Amino acid sequence: SAAEKGGYDYFMLKEIAEQPKAVADTLLGRIDDSGSLTLDEVRISAAELREVDKVVIIACGTAFHAGLIAKYAIEHWTRIPCEVELASEFRYRDPILDPRTLVIAISQSGETMDTLMALRHAREQGSKVLAICNTNGSTIPRESDAVLYTHAGPEVAVASTKAFLTQLVACYLVALYLGQVRGTKWGDEIDAVIRDLSQISGEVERVLETMEPVRALARTLASKNTVLFLGRHVGYPVALEGALKLKELAYMHAEGFAAGELKHGPIALIEEDLPVVVVVPSPRGRSVLHDKIVSNIQEIRARGARTIVIAEEGDETVVPYADHLIRIPATPTLLQPLVATVPLQVFACELATARGNEVDQPRNLAKSVTVE
Numbered sequence: 115s116a117a118e119k120g121g122y123d124y125f126m127l128k129e130i131a132e133q134p135k136a137v138a139d140t141l142l143g144r145i146d147d148s149g150s151l152t153l154d155e156v157r158i159s160a161a162e163l164r165e166v167d168k169v170v171i172i173a174c175g176t177a178f179h180a181g182l183i184a185k186y187a188i189e190h191w192t193r194i195p196c197e198v199e200l201a202s203e204f205r206y207r208d209p210i211l212d213p214r215t216l217v218i219a220i221s222q223s224g225e226t227m228d229t230l231m232a233l234r235h236a237r238e239q240g241s242k243v244l245a246i247c248n249t250n251g252s253t254i255p256r257e258s259d260a261v262l263y264t265h266a267g268p269e270v271a272v273a274s275t276k277a278f279l280t281q282l283v284a285c286y287l288v289a290l291y292l293g294q295v296r297g298t299k300w301g302d303e304i305d306a307v308i309r310d311l312s313q314i315s316g317e318v319e320r321v322l323e324t325m326e327p328v329r330a331l332a333r334t335l336a337s338k339n340t341v342l343f344l345g346r347h348v349g350y351p352v353a354l355e356g357a358l359k360l361k362e363l364a365y366m367h368a369e370g371f372a373a374g375e376l377k378h379g380p381i382a383l384i385e386e387d388l389p390v391v392v393v394v395p396s397p398r399g400r401s402v403l404h405d406k407i408v409s410n411i412q413e414i415r416a417r418g419a420r421t422i423v424i425a426e427e428g429d430e431t432v433v434p435y436a437d438h439l440i441r442i443p444a445t446p447t448l449l450q451p452l453v454a455t456v457p458l459q460v461f462a463c464e465l466a467t468a469r470g471n472e473v474d475q476p477r478n479l480a481k482s483v484t485v486e
């Protein structure tokens with residue numbers, strides 16, 4: 115009913131708007147007054163966490179994209195090798211698992227059969243499984259050694275939005291906690307990132323306030339057949355998520371690529387007026403990547419692409435090559451997905467509406483897939 119949707123036309127719009135609160139709620143009570151993480155829920159002892167020599171993340175769909183981003187954070191802050199694998203592929207290749215492997219299963223519903231079967235397989239090999247889940251008491255957390263709940267609240271729209279952002283927050287918390295417990299050389303950076311995370315809800319709110327031009331742009335693209343998405347580093351999984359949202363909601367051909375791979379194939383797809391969304395990393399921090407992406411934007415634009423550029427406020431280098439510029443607040447590199455994903459959700463939702471699609475219940479899809 116309209117009341118359930120809180121005055122929004124679709125649950126998806128409501129859930130997009132709820133993201134600042136969802137992000138804040140997922141942080142709530144997990145950072146103490148001294149700025150340290152208190153993840154009591156992770157009932158795996160500090161001693162055991164110090165022994166971990168490999169992290170394996172398993173998930174499907176949007177949750178898999180959260181896992182891809184988590185890998186960058188986990189490896190950077192903990193120096194533990196981290197693999198991310200589609201749950202449906204995982205157990206069928208006889209993966210190398212032992213008691214020192216920490217498996218993280220990410221699932222909004224906690225009922226996805228592929229993820230459940232993968233975690234059962236991991237536990238049979240003696241690995242510890244930590245679930246990151248949005249649904250209290252669901253099967254995946256019940257069958258795991260520990261669970262870190264995301265506090266996004268119920269997500270009704272089939273296409274995941276607020277659950278994704280809170281999965282990212284939970285992944286960062288786990289990565290920072292592992293870093294804290296193991297005492298890596300990134301101690302000062304970890305403290306700073308914990309402070310930045312506390313600000314991020316407000317940044318997501320600011321992004322939401324500036325989405326009208328993104329909706330207007332989406333409406334002009336309603337008759338297109340294909341949209342490509344490019345990113346690098348954590349912007350690469352963001353590109354994959356942007357493309358997935360467009361497939362799910364707008365039923366358009368959409369693909370995400372690592373921008374560095376452009377020259378190895380995808381650039382052949384560029385033709386006159388093809389919309390290409392590019393997620394630009396911060397010019398601060400990993401500035402080498404930033405400059406390489408700016409070159410990519412120039413290359414595709416020279417070949418006729420219509421460039422839709424998502425870039426940090428104050429990044430002026432992209433201005434000459436952006437047909438459309440979407441601004442996001444400056445954040446630390448690893449946290450950028452929390453703000454960069456939001457315009458892509460709004461973009462896909464508006465394109466679906468413009469194409470007359472059912473936003474909350476896309477054809478052929480289910481919110482939770484309980485068969486393998």
Ligand code: G6P
Pocket residue numbers: 174175176177220221222223224225226229272273274479480481482483
């Ligand atoms: C389905 C949904 C997706 C979701 C995926 C994984 O395919 O349509 O939105 O990302 O399942 O779901 P989970 O509940 O495990 O996160």
